[in-house]
Amino acid sequence: MPNFKLTIEYDGTDFCGWQIQRANERTVQAEIKKALEKIVKHPVTVIGAGRTDSGVHALGQVAHVRLSSSITPFVLLKALNANLPEDIAILGVKKVSDVFHAQFSARSKIYRYTILNRESRCAKERKFCLHIRQPIDIPMLTKAARVFIGRHDFRAFRGSATSQKRRDKSKTTVRTVNKIVLRRRKDFIFCDIEANGFLYKMVRNIVGTLLDVSAGRIRPKDLKAIMASGDRRKAGKTAAAHGLCLYKVNY
Amino acid sequence: MPNFKLTIEYDGTDFCGWQIQRANERTVQAEIKKALEKIVKHPVTVIGAGRTDSGVHALGQVAHVRLSSSITPFVLLKALNANLPEDIAILGVKKVSDVFHAQFSARSKIYRYTILNRESRCAKERKFCLHIRQPIDIPMLTKAARVFIGRHDFRAFRGSATSQKRRDKSKTTVRTVNKIVLRRRKDFIFCDIEANGFLYKMVRNIVGTLLDVSAGRIRPKDLKAIMASGDRRKAGKTAAAHGLCLYKVNY
Numbered sequence: 001m002p003n004f005k006l007t008i009e010y011d012g013t014d015f016c017g018w019q020i021q022r023a024n025e026r027t028v029q030a031e032i033k034k035a036l037e038k039i040v041k042h043p044v045t046v047i048g049a050g051r052t053d054s055g056v057h058a059l060g061q062v063a064h065v066r067l068s069s070s071i072t073p074f075v076l077l078k079a080l081n082a083n084l085p086e087d088i089a090i091l092g093v094k095k096v097s098d099v100f101h102a103q104f105s106a107r108s109k110i111y112r113y114t115i116l117n118r119e120s121r122c123a124k125e126r127k128f129c130l131h132i133r134q135p136i137d138i139p140m141l142t143k144a145a146r147v148f149i150g151r152h153d154f155r156a157f158r159g160s161a162t163s164q165k166r167r168d169k170s171k172t173t174v175r176t177v178n179k180i181v182l183r184r185r186k187d188f189i190f191c192d193i194e195a196n197g198f199l200y201k202m203v204r205n206i207v208g209t210l211l212d213v214s215a216g217r218i219r220p221k222d223l224k225a226i227m228a229s230g231d232r233r234k235a236g237k238t239a240a241a242h243g244l245c246l247y248k249v250n251y
Numbered sequence: 252m253p254n255f256k257l258t259i260e261y262d263g264t265d266f267c268g269w270q271i272q273r274a275n276e277r278t279v280q281a282e283i284k285k286a287l288e289k290i291v292k293h294p295v296t297v298i299g300a301g302r303t304d305s306g307v308h309a310l311g312q313v314a315h316v317r318l319s320s321s322i323t324p325f326v327l328l329k330a331l332n333a334n335l336p337e338d339i340a341i342l343g344v345k346k347v348s349d350v351f352h353a354q355f356s357a358r359s360k361i362y363r364y365t366i367l368n369r370e371s372r373c374a375k376e377r378k379f380c381l382h383i384r385q386p387i388d389i390p391m392l393t394k395a396a397r398v399f400i401g402r403h404d405f406r407a408f409r410g411s412a413t414s415q416k417r418r419d420k421s422k423t424t425v426r427t428v429n430k431i432v433l434r435r436r437k438d439f440i441f442c443d444i445e446a447n448g449f450l451y452k453m454v455r456n457i458v459g460t461l462l463d464v465s466a467g468r469i470r471p472k473d474l475k476a477i478m479a480s481g482d483r484r485k486a487g488k489t490a491a492a493h494g495l496c497l498y499k500v501n502y
Contacts, residue, residue: 009373010374011374057375059375078370086372086374087374089371089372089373089374089377090371119325119328120328120332120340120341121337121341122260122340122342123262123337123338123339123340124260124262124308124310124379126337126338
Protein backbone atom coordinates (compact mmCIF):
# COMPACT_ATOMS: atom_id res chain seq x y z
CA MET A 1 0.00 0.00 0.00
CA PRO A 2 1.50 3.36 -1.04
CA ASN A 3 2.57 5.60 1.82
CA PHE A 4 1.57 9.29 1.72
CA LYS A 5 3.00 12.16 3.73
CA LEU A 6 0.47 14.90 4.51
CA THR A 7 1.43 18.41 5.63
CA ILE A 8 -1.40 19.91 7.64
CA GLU A 9 -2.44 23.33 8.88
CA TYR A 10 -5.17 23.75 11.45
CA ASP A 11 -6.84 26.36 13.58
CA GLY A 12 -6.96 24.47 16.87
CA THR A 13 -9.55 26.75 18.47
CA ASP A 14 -12.49 24.37 18.06
CA PHE A 15 -10.62 21.06 18.41
CA CYS A 16 -9.96 18.82 21.41
CA GLY A 17 -6.42 18.55 20.08
CA TRP A 18 -4.91 16.29 17.46
CA GLN A 19 -5.46 12.82 18.85
CA ILE A 20 -8.68 10.82 18.59
CA GLN A 21 -10.28 10.74 22.03
CA ARG A 22 -13.80 9.87 23.05
CA ALA A 23 -16.34 9.62 20.24
CA ASN A 24 -18.06 12.95 20.94
CA GLU A 25 -14.86 15.02 20.97
CA ARG A 26 -13.85 16.81 17.77
CA THR A 27 -10.20 16.07 16.91
CA VAL A 28 -8.04 16.82 13.88
CA GLN A 29 -6.95 13.20 13.49
CA ALA A 30 -10.57 11.99 13.48
CA GLU A 31 -11.61 14.57 10.87
CA ILE A 32 -8.73 13.59 8.55
CA LYS A 33 -9.46 9.88 9.02
CA LYS A 34 -13.12 10.46 8.19
CA ALA A 35 -12.30 12.47 5.04
CA LEU A 36 -9.73 9.89 3.86
CA GLU A 37 -12.08 6.95 4.38
CA LYS A 38 -14.75 8.79 2.39
CA ILE A 39 -12.24 9.27 -0.46
CA VAL A 40 -10.52 5.86 -0.59
CA LYS A 41 -13.41 3.79 0.80
CA HIS A 42 -11.37 1.60 3.17
CA PRO A 43 -10.35 1.99 6.85
CA VAL A 44 -7.33 4.30 7.26
CA THR A 45 -4.92 4.82 10.15
CA VAL A 46 -3.61 8.38 10.43
CA ILE A 47 -0.22 8.60 12.20
CA GLY A 48 0.79 12.13 13.22
CA ALA A 49 4.26 13.50 13.98
CA GLY A 50 3.05 14.38 17.44
CA ARG A 51 -0.05 15.15 19.42
CA THR A 52 -1.07 18.74 19.95
CA ASP A 53 -3.24 19.69 22.90
CA SER A 54 -6.71 21.11 22.88
CA GLY A 55 -6.60 24.66 21.47
CA VAL A 56 -3.06 24.37 20.04
CA HIS A 57 -2.67 25.23 16.34
CA ALA A 58 -0.48 23.85 13.55
CA LEU A 59 1.02 25.41 10.45
CA GLY A 60 3.13 22.35 9.66
CA GLN A 61 1.81 19.19 11.32
CA VAL A 62 2.80 16.05 9.41
CA ALA A 63 1.04 12.70 9.18
CA HIS A 64 1.49 9.56 7.14
CA VAL A 65 -1.24 7.31 5.79
CA ARG A 66 -1.22 4.05 3.80
CA LEU A 67 -3.87 3.93 1.11
CA SER A 68 -4.77 0.96 -1.10
CA SER A 69 -5.61 3.26 -3.92
CA SER A 70 -4.02 4.41 -7.13
CA ILE A 71 -4.88 7.99 -6.27
CA THR A 72 -2.20 10.56 -7.18
CA PRO A 73 -0.86 13.02 -4.56
CA PHE A 74 -2.41 15.97 -6.42
CA VAL A 75 -5.86 14.40 -6.62
CA LEU A 76 -5.63 13.36 -2.96
CA LEU A 77 -4.68 16.95 -1.99
CA LYS A 78 -7.68 18.34 -3.84
CA ALA A 79 -10.06 15.67 -2.52
CA LEU A 80 -8.93 16.16 1.09
CA ASN A 81 -9.29 19.95 0.95
CA ALA A 82 -12.73 19.52 -0.56
CA ASN A 83 -13.83 17.09 2.16
CA LEU A 84 -12.26 18.57 5.30
CA PRO A 85 -13.87 21.27 7.47
CA GLU A 86 -12.52 24.78 6.85
CA ASP A 87 -10.41 24.88 10.04
CA ILE A 88 -8.19 22.08 8.64
CA ALA A 89 -6.22 22.58 5.39
CA ILE A 90 -3.90 20.11 3.68
CA LEU A 91 -0.86 22.06 2.46
CA GLY A 92 0.87 19.20 0.70
CA VAL A 93 0.67 15.51 -0.18
CA LYS A 94 3.74 13.51 -1.18
CA LYS A 95 4.26 9.85 -1.97
CA VAL A 96 7.02 8.66 0.39
CA SER A 97 9.03 5.49 0.86
CA ASP A 98 7.55 2.60 2.79
CA VAL A 99 9.79 3.23 5.80
CA PHE A 100 8.70 6.84 6.29
CA HIS A 101 6.99 7.27 9.67
CA ALA A 102 5.61 10.70 10.61
CA GLN A 103 6.67 10.34 14.23
CA PHE A 104 9.72 8.06 14.22
CA SER A 105 11.39 9.48 11.09
CA ALA A 106 11.22 13.05 12.47
CA ARG A 107 14.63 14.54 13.25
CA SER A 108 13.20 17.53 15.08
CA LYS A 109 10.08 19.61 15.58
CA ILE A 110 9.72 23.39 15.83
CA TYR A 111 6.99 24.93 17.95
CA ARG A 112 6.22 28.64 17.80
CA TYR A 113 4.72 30.50 20.73
CA THR A 114 3.26 33.92 19.86
CA ILE A 115 2.87 36.78 22.32
CA LEU A 116 1.22 40.16 21.68
CA ASN A 117 3.29 42.55 23.78
CA ARG A 118 1.63 45.95 24.11
CA GLU A 119 -1.07 47.72 26.10
CA SER A 120 -3.99 47.14 23.73
CA ARG A 121 -5.55 43.85 22.74
CA CYS A 122 -5.86 42.77 19.12
CA ALA A 123 -8.90 41.42 17.30
CA LYS A 124 -7.68 39.60 14.18
CA GLU A 125 -4.96 37.48 15.85
CA ARG A 126 -6.73 37.06 19.20
CA LYS A 127 -7.07 33.29 18.88
CA PHE A 128 -3.39 32.83 17.96
CA CYS A 129 -1.45 34.80 20.57
CA LEU A 130 -1.16 35.42 24.29
CA HIS A 131 -1.57 39.07 25.29
CA ILE A 132 1.06 40.32 27.73
CA ARG A 133 0.94 44.04 28.62
CA GLN A 134 4.18 44.30 30.62
CA PRO A 135 7.31 45.05 28.54
CA ILE A 136 9.34 41.94 27.70
CA ASP A 137 13.13 42.20 27.56
CA ILE A 138 14.10 39.98 24.62
CA PRO A 139 17.91 40.05 25.05
CA MET A 140 17.52 39.20 28.76
CA LEU A 141 15.12 36.31 28.06
CA THR A 142 17.29 35.05 25.20
CA LYS A 143 20.19 34.83 27.62
CA ALA A 144 18.03 33.15 30.29
CA ALA A 145 16.71 30.63 27.75
CA ARG A 146 20.23 29.34 27.08
CA VAL A 147 19.85 27.05 30.11
CA PHE A 148 17.36 24.96 28.09
CA ILE A 149 19.63 24.45 25.09
CA GLY A 150 21.20 21.00 24.80
CA ARG A 151 20.46 17.55 26.22
CA HIS A 152 18.66 17.80 29.55
CA ASP A 153 16.19 16.03 31.76
CA PHE A 154 13.07 18.17 31.28
CA ARG A 155 11.04 16.40 33.98
CA ALA A 156 10.45 19.75 35.76
CA PHE A 157 8.80 21.08 32.59
CA ARG A 158 6.40 18.31 31.73
CA GLY A 159 2.64 18.25 32.38
CA SER A 160 1.44 17.99 35.96
CA ALA A 161 0.93 14.61 37.68
CA THR A 162 -2.71 14.13 36.68
CA SER A 163 -2.19 14.86 33.03
CA GLN A 164 1.02 12.80 33.10
CA LYS A 165 -0.78 9.68 34.18
CA ARG A 166 -3.28 10.13 31.40
CA ARG A 167 -0.98 11.19 28.61
CA ASP A 168 2.75 10.88 29.15
CA LYS A 169 3.93 7.34 28.68
CA SER A 170 7.50 8.43 27.81
CA LYS A 171 10.03 6.27 29.60
CA THR A 172 12.70 8.94 29.55
CA THR A 173 12.24 12.64 30.24
CA VAL A 174 15.54 13.51 28.56
CA ARG A 175 15.20 15.64 25.43
CA THR A 176 17.60 17.68 23.29
CA VAL A 177 16.64 21.29 22.59
CA ASN A 178 18.55 22.55 19.54
CA LYS A 179 17.43 26.13 19.51
CA ILE A 180 15.31 28.73 21.25
CA VAL A 181 14.94 31.92 19.23
CA LEU A 182 13.02 34.94 20.55
CA ARG A 183 12.22 37.60 18.01
CA ARG A 184 10.08 40.75 17.97
CA ARG A 185 8.12 41.75 14.87
CA LYS A 186 6.19 44.97 15.51
CA ASP A 187 4.13 44.29 18.64
CA PHE A 188 4.40 40.49 18.40
CA ILE A 189 7.06 38.29 19.97
CA PHE A 190 7.75 34.85 18.51
CA CYS A 191 9.44 32.21 20.61
CA ASP A 192 10.58 29.32 18.37
CA ILE A 193 11.73 26.16 20.13
CA GLU A 194 13.32 23.30 18.21
CA ALA A 195 13.96 19.92 19.84
CA ASN A 196 14.29 16.27 18.91
CA GLY A 197 11.10 15.70 20.88
CA PHE A 198 8.92 17.31 23.49
CA LEU A 199 7.34 16.09 26.71
CA TYR A 200 3.66 16.71 27.27
CA LYS A 201 3.17 20.51 27.80
CA MET A 202 6.96 21.07 27.69
CA VAL A 203 6.85 24.10 25.33
CA ARG A 204 4.05 25.80 27.24
CA ASN A 205 5.87 25.20 30.54
CA ILE A 206 9.18 26.55 29.19
CA VAL A 207 7.42 29.64 27.77
CA GLY A 208 5.43 30.10 30.99
CA THR A 209 8.66 29.90 32.99
CA LEU A 210 10.36 32.45 30.73
CA LEU A 211 7.35 34.77 31.18
CA ASP A 212 7.71 34.35 34.95
CA VAL A 213 11.37 35.33 34.55
CA SER A 214 10.27 38.36 32.49
CA ALA A 215 7.80 39.38 35.20
CA GLY A 216 10.44 39.00 37.93
CA ARG A 217 8.71 36.05 39.60
CA ILE A 218 11.63 33.71 38.83
CA ARG A 219 15.30 34.81 38.82
CA PRO A 220 17.27 33.78 35.69
CA LYS A 221 20.00 32.34 37.88
CA ASP A 222 17.51 29.92 39.49
CA LEU A 223 16.55 28.23 36.22
CA LYS A 224 19.43 25.76 36.36
CA ALA A 225 18.42 24.58 39.84
CA ILE A 226 14.76 24.33 38.79
CA MET A 227 15.74 22.10 35.89
CA ALA A 228 18.04 19.99 38.12
CA SER A 229 15.29 19.57 40.74
CA GLY A 230 13.03 17.73 38.33
CA ASP A 231 10.19 19.28 40.31
CA ARG A 232 7.29 20.61 38.20
CA ARG A 233 6.11 22.81 41.07
CA LYS A 234 9.33 24.82 41.03
CA ALA A 235 8.98 25.83 37.35
CA GLY A 236 6.66 28.57 36.07
CA LYS A 237 3.04 28.57 34.95
CA THR A 238 1.84 26.75 31.84
CA ALA A 239 1.40 29.33 29.07
CA ALA A 240 -2.07 29.32 27.45
CA ALA A 241 -2.68 26.79 24.66
CA HIS A 242 -3.94 29.29 22.05
CA GLY A 243 -0.53 31.00 21.74
CA LEU A 244 1.11 27.73 20.64
CA CYS A 245 1.54 26.40 17.13
CA LEU A 246 3.31 23.31 15.75
CA TYR A 247 5.32 25.19 13.18
CA LYS A 248 7.42 22.61 11.35
CA VAL A 249 8.58 18.98 11.48
CA ASN A 250 12.05 18.28 10.08
CA TYR A 251 12.89 14.90 8.52
CA MET B 252 -16.86 68.35 25.51
CA PRO B 253 -13.39 66.91 24.80
CA ASN B 254 -13.05 65.20 21.43
CA PHE B 255 -11.37 61.76 21.29
CA LYS B 256 -9.96 59.96 18.25
CA LEU B 257 -10.21 56.16 18.47
CA THR B 258 -8.18 53.79 16.28
CA ILE B 259 -10.05 50.52 15.96
CA GLU B 260 -9.28 46.97 14.81
CA TYR B 261 -12.05 44.48 14.22
CA ASP B 262 -12.63 41.00 12.91
CA GLY B 263 -15.69 41.70 10.75
CA THR B 264 -16.72 38.03 10.46
CA ASP B 265 -19.56 38.19 12.95
CA PHE B 266 -20.68 41.79 12.32
CA CYS B 267 -23.33 43.28 10.02
CA GLY B 268 -20.70 45.89 9.16
CA TRP B 269 -19.73 49.13 10.89
CA GLN B 270 -22.91 51.16 10.80
CA ILE B 271 -25.80 50.84 13.24
CA GLN B 272 -28.71 49.21 11.41
CA ARG B 273 -31.80 47.56 12.76
CA ALA B 274 -31.81 46.83 16.50
CA ASN B 275 -31.21 43.09 16.20
CA GLU B 276 -28.14 43.38 13.94
CA ARG B 277 -24.69 43.30 15.56
CA THR B 278 -22.57 46.22 14.32
CA VAL B 279 -19.18 47.59 15.37
CA GLN B 280 -20.51 51.13 15.85
CA ALA B 281 -23.29 49.91 18.13
CA GLU B 282 -20.87 47.85 20.26
CA ILE B 283 -18.53 50.82 20.70
CA LYS B 284 -21.43 53.16 21.52
CA LYS B 285 -22.70 50.69 24.14
CA ALA B 286 -19.26 50.29 25.75
CA LEU B 287 -18.66 54.07 25.80
CA GLU B 288 -22.06 54.83 27.33
CA LYS B 289 -21.38 52.26 30.05
CA ILE B 290 -18.05 53.98 30.79
CA VAL B 291 -19.03 57.67 30.65
CA LYS B 292 -22.72 57.25 31.62
CA HIS B 293 -24.18 59.65 29.04
CA PRO B 294 -25.42 59.19 25.44
CA VAL B 295 -22.54 59.10 22.93
CA THR B 296 -22.49 59.54 19.15
CA VAL B 297 -19.76 57.49 17.43
CA ILE B 298 -18.68 58.96 14.07
CA GLY B 299 -16.58 56.61 11.92
CA ALA B 300 -14.20 57.48 9.07
CA GLY B 301 -16.30 55.32 6.80
CA ARG B 302 -18.77 52.47 6.79
CA THR B 303 -17.47 48.99 6.18
CA ASP B 304 -19.80 46.32 4.85
CA SER B 305 -20.93 43.14 6.52
CA GLY B 306 -17.94 40.78 6.83
CA VAL B 307 -15.30 43.42 6.04
CA HIS B 308 -12.48 43.77 8.59
CA ALA B 309 -10.49 46.74 9.87
CA LEU B 310 -6.97 47.10 11.17
CA GLY B 311 -7.15 50.90 11.29
CA GLN B 312 -10.71 52.19 11.35
CA VAL B 313 -10.94 55.62 13.00
CA ALA B 314 -13.81 57.20 14.89
CA HIS B 315 -14.29 60.35 16.94
CA VAL B 316 -16.45 60.73 20.04
CA ARG B 317 -17.26 63.71 22.29
CA LEU B 318 -17.33 62.79 25.96
CA SER B 319 -18.39 65.02 28.86
CA SER B 320 -15.91 63.33 31.11
CA SER B 321 -12.50 64.09 32.53
CA ILE B 322 -11.32 60.60 31.58
CA THR B 323 -7.74 60.42 30.23
CA PRO B 324 -7.00 58.77 26.87
CA PHE B 325 -5.07 55.94 28.58
CA VAL B 326 -7.87 55.15 31.02
CA LEU B 327 -10.42 55.29 28.19
CA LEU B 328 -8.28 52.89 26.12
CA LYS B 329 -8.13 50.39 28.98
CA ALA B 330 -11.81 50.74 29.83
CA LEU B 331 -12.90 50.29 26.21
CA ASN B 332 -10.77 47.18 25.71
CA ALA B 333 -12.14 45.78 28.96
CA ASN B 334 -15.75 46.42 27.92
CA LEU B 335 -15.73 45.54 24.23
CA PRO B 336 -16.26 42.03 22.80
CA GLU B 337 -13.04 40.26 21.79
CA ASP B 338 -13.57 40.79 18.06
CA ILE B 339 -13.18 44.57 18.52
CA ALA B 340 -9.93 46.04 19.89
CA ILE B 341 -9.13 49.69 20.47
CA LEU B 342 -5.53 50.27 19.33
CA GLY B 343 -5.24 53.89 20.36
CA VAL B 344 -7.08 56.81 21.96
CA LYS B 345 -5.97 60.41 21.47
CA LYS B 346 -7.43 63.73 22.59
CA VAL B 347 -7.87 65.78 19.40
CA SER B 348 -8.90 69.34 18.57
CA ASP B 349 -12.54 70.27 18.50
CA VAL B 350 -12.58 70.48 14.70
CA PHE B 351 -11.32 66.90 14.14
CA HIS B 352 -13.95 64.85 12.32
CA ALA B 353 -13.21 61.16 11.60
CA GLN B 354 -14.85 61.31 8.17
CA PHE B 355 -14.48 64.91 6.96
CA SER B 356 -10.91 65.46 8.22
CA ALA B 357 -9.64 62.30 6.46
CA ARG B 358 -7.24 63.03 3.59
CA SER B 359 -7.31 59.46 2.30
CA LYS B 360 -8.13 55.89 3.21
CA ILE B 361 -6.23 52.71 2.42
CA TYR B 362 -8.06 49.44 1.93
CA ARG B 363 -6.18 46.15 1.68
CA TYR B 364 -7.59 43.18 -0.21
CA THR B 365 -5.88 39.84 0.59
CA ILE B 366 -5.78 36.87 -1.77
CA LEU B 367 -4.37 33.42 -1.05
CA ASN B 368 -2.93 32.36 -4.41
CA ARG B 369 -2.03 28.65 -4.46
CA GLU B 370 -3.64 25.26 -4.90
CA SER B 371 -4.35 24.46 -1.25
CA ARG B 372 -6.64 26.29 1.13
CA CYS B 373 -5.42 27.71 4.42
CA ALA B 374 -6.93 27.31 7.88
CA LYS B 375 -5.55 30.11 10.06
CA GLU B 376 -6.20 33.02 7.66
CA ARG B 377 -9.35 31.58 6.07
CA LYS B 378 -11.61 34.37 7.33
CA PHE B 379 -9.27 37.12 6.08
CA CYS B 380 -8.46 36.20 2.49
CA LEU B 381 -10.01 35.11 -0.78
CA HIS B 382 -8.65 31.82 -2.12
CA ILE B 383 -7.77 31.89 -5.83
CA ARG B 384 -6.12 28.77 -7.28
CA GLN B 385 -5.22 30.09 -10.73
CA PRO B 386 -1.83 31.80 -10.99
CA ILE B 387 -2.03 35.60 -10.80
CA ASP B 388 0.38 37.69 -12.87
CA ILE B 389 1.25 40.61 -10.58
CA PRO B 390 3.21 42.74 -13.12
CA MET B 391 0.40 42.38 -15.68
CA LEU B 392 -2.30 43.33 -13.16
CA THR B 393 -0.20 46.20 -11.82
CA LYS B 394 -0.04 47.60 -15.33
CA ALA B 395 -3.78 47.03 -15.91
CA ALA B 396 -4.61 48.72 -12.58
CA ARG B 397 -3.00 51.98 -13.76
CA VAL B 398 -6.28 52.86 -15.47
CA PHE B 399 -7.83 53.41 -12.02
CA ILE B 400 -5.15 55.82 -10.79
CA GLY B 401 -6.14 59.49 -10.71
CA ARG B 402 -9.42 61.40 -10.69
CA HIS B 403 -12.18 59.43 -12.40
CA ASP B 404 -15.89 58.85 -12.38
CA PHE B 405 -16.12 55.41 -10.71
CA ARG B 406 -19.85 55.00 -11.35
CA ALA B 407 -19.19 51.67 -13.14
CA PHE B 408 -17.55 50.34 -9.96
CA ARG B 409 -20.10 51.24 -7.34
CA GLY B 410 -22.64 48.91 -5.73
CA SER B 411 -25.50 47.65 -7.89
CA ALA B 412 -28.76 49.60 -8.28
CA THR B 413 -30.60 48.02 -5.35
CA SER B 414 -27.82 48.54 -2.87
CA GLN B 415 -27.22 52.03 -4.28
CA LYS B 416 -30.73 53.16 -3.52
CA ARG B 417 -30.36 51.92 0.01
CA ARG B 418 -26.84 53.06 0.77
CA ASP B 419 -25.19 55.39 -1.67
CA LYS B 420 -26.43 58.92 -1.32
CA SER B 421 -23.22 60.40 -2.78
CA LYS B 422 -24.06 63.22 -5.19
CA THR B 423 -20.87 62.73 -7.17
CA THR B 424 -19.33 59.45 -8.24
CA VAL B 425 -15.96 61.07 -8.95
CA ARG B 426 -13.13 59.93 -6.70
CA THR B 427 -9.34 60.22 -6.77
CA VAL B 428 -7.33 57.01 -6.44
CA ASN B 429 -3.77 57.85 -5.34
CA LYS B 430 -2.26 54.41 -5.46
CA ILE B 431 -2.88 50.76 -6.21
CA VAL B 432 -0.06 48.49 -5.06
CA LEU B 433 -0.08 44.74 -5.67
CA ARG B 434 2.48 42.76 -3.76
CA ARG B 435 3.16 39.05 -3.18
CA ARG B 436 4.38 37.76 0.18
CA LYS B 437 4.82 33.98 0.08
CA ASP B 438 1.45 32.61 -1.13
CA PHE B 439 -0.50 35.75 -0.29
CA ILE B 440 -1.16 38.70 -2.57
CA PHE B 441 -2.00 42.08 -1.05
CA CYS B 442 -3.78 44.70 -3.11
CA ASP B 443 -3.61 48.09 -1.36
CA ILE B 444 -5.83 50.84 -2.74
CA GLU B 445 -5.57 54.41 -1.49
CA ALA B 446 -8.13 57.05 -2.43
CA ASN B 447 -9.60 60.28 -1.11
CA GLY B 448 -12.87 58.42 -0.77
CA PHE B 449 -14.63 55.29 -1.98
CA LEU B 450 -18.06 54.62 -3.40
CA TYR B 451 -20.12 51.81 -1.91
CA LYS B 452 -18.42 48.47 -2.84
CA MET B 453 -15.87 50.30 -5.02
CA VAL B 454 -12.80 48.43 -3.70
CA ARG B 455 -14.46 45.04 -4.03
CA ASN B 456 -15.61 45.87 -7.55
CA ILE B 457 -12.15 47.08 -8.63
CA VAL B 458 -10.52 43.96 -7.16
CA GLY B 459 -13.17 41.70 -8.70
CA THR B 460 -12.59 43.36 -12.07
CA LEU B 461 -8.81 42.90 -11.77
CA LEU B 462 -9.41 39.22 -10.93
CA ASP B 463 -11.56 38.94 -14.05
CA VAL B 464 -8.67 40.45 -16.01
CA SER B 465 -6.33 37.92 -14.39
CA ALA B 466 -8.66 35.06 -15.37
CA GLY B 467 -8.91 36.34 -18.97
CA ARG B 468 -12.60 37.24 -18.70
CA ILE B 469 -11.90 40.95 -19.24
CA ARG B 470 -9.15 42.29 -21.52
CA PRO B 471 -6.88 44.93 -19.94
CA LYS B 472 -7.42 47.20 -22.92
CA ASP B 473 -11.18 47.23 -22.27
CA LEU B 474 -10.89 48.67 -18.76
CA LYS B 475 -10.81 52.27 -19.96
CA ALA B 476 -14.04 51.82 -21.91
CA ILE B 477 -15.69 50.05 -18.97
CA MET B 478 -14.84 52.99 -16.72
CA ALA B 479 -16.03 55.50 -19.34
CA SER B 480 -19.33 53.63 -19.83
CA GLY B 481 -20.37 54.21 -16.23
CA ASP B 482 -22.17 50.89 -16.53
CA ARG B 483 -21.84 48.61 -13.51
CA ARG B 484 -22.83 45.56 -15.61
CA LYS B 485 -19.74 45.95 -17.80
CA ALA B 486 -17.29 45.74 -14.87
CA GLY B 487 -16.24 42.52 -13.11
CA LYS B 488 -17.69 40.60 -10.19
CA THR B 489 -17.74 41.97 -6.64
CA ALA B 490 -14.88 40.31 -4.73
CA ALA B 491 -15.95 38.58 -1.49
CA ALA B 492 -16.25 40.77 1.63
CA HIS B 493 -14.02 38.65 3.89
CA GLY B 494 -10.86 39.45 1.85
CA LEU B 495 -11.25 43.17 2.50
CA CYS B 496 -9.82 45.21 5.35
CA LEU B 497 -9.88 48.96 6.09
CA TYR B 498 -6.17 49.27 6.63
CA LYS B 499 -5.47 52.91 7.46
CA VAL B 500 -7.05 56.36 7.46
CA ASN B 501 -4.72 59.27 6.78
CA TYR B 502 -5.40 62.74 8.26
